[in-house]
Amino acid sequence: MSTPAKQRRRLSAAVAVILIVAALIGAGVPIYVRPQIDPLRRADAILVLGGEGVDRYQYGLTLAREGYAPYVLFSNPYGENTDIDEVREPCHTPQRGFTLECFAPDPSTTVGEGRELRRLASERGWRTVIVVTMRPHLSRARYILERCFAGQLVMEPSNENLTPWYWAWSYLYQTAGYARAFIDRGC
The missing domain is CATH 3.40.50 (Rossmann fold)
Incomplete structure (x- = not known):
């Protein structure tokens, strides 16, 4: 049987993992989803x-x-x-x-x-x-x-x-x- 302290630690760990994953996804948006796109122009x-x-x-x-x-x-x-x-x-x-x-x-x-x-x-x-x-x-x-x-x-x-x-x-x-x-x- 889990004690309330163990349950809080598990919940805290789960929240931390979710926040880390969300931060990584958010950090990737300007790199992968909305990267710098240059104005199209004539080239060699x-x-x-x-x-x-x-x-x-x-x-x-x-x-x-x-x-x-x-x-x-x-x-x-x-x-x-x-x-x-x-x-x-x-x-x-x-x-x-x-x-x-x-x-x-x-x-x-x-x-x-x-x-x-x-x-x-x-x-x-x-x-x-x-x-x-x-x-x-x-x-x-x-x-x-x-x-x-x-x-x-x-x-x-x-x-x-x-x-x-x-x-x-x-x-x-x-x-x-x-x-x-x-x-x-x-x-």
Whole structure:
């Protein structure tokens, strides 16, 4: 049988856990839910980051068709033989009005994408790049890509509809990714 003192301690511990979780969720809102989004403007290239959700690839192509950049880069961490049509088909279809290049980042992370961006920007003199990724990834992508690319980044969210469960997963995944990026510090 629990004593009133034990019950109060349990209740206090439960309230503390709830408050900590609420604080963490609240702290993540400006980072994951309402990240800094830059005004869309013309750029030297559009970089579509890889990962779950494929709406971003079509959106990158739409931006190019609307004249925002003459080059589009598709990061394809799934490899050349991907079965994801939204990635595979455009990479094997000639585009009109812009150049589309597809690459597999090495490593298969945002750091690998940043390294490829740095290499291509250096070769081609790019100074401004539009980066398309899903909203919860925007802040972390900016944090990593700014270490790799000395030019201006225009961060643009794709229009993927994320379920509440995916938002919860994104909080955990992106937070772990931030910790890894902070420790790694490299590009």
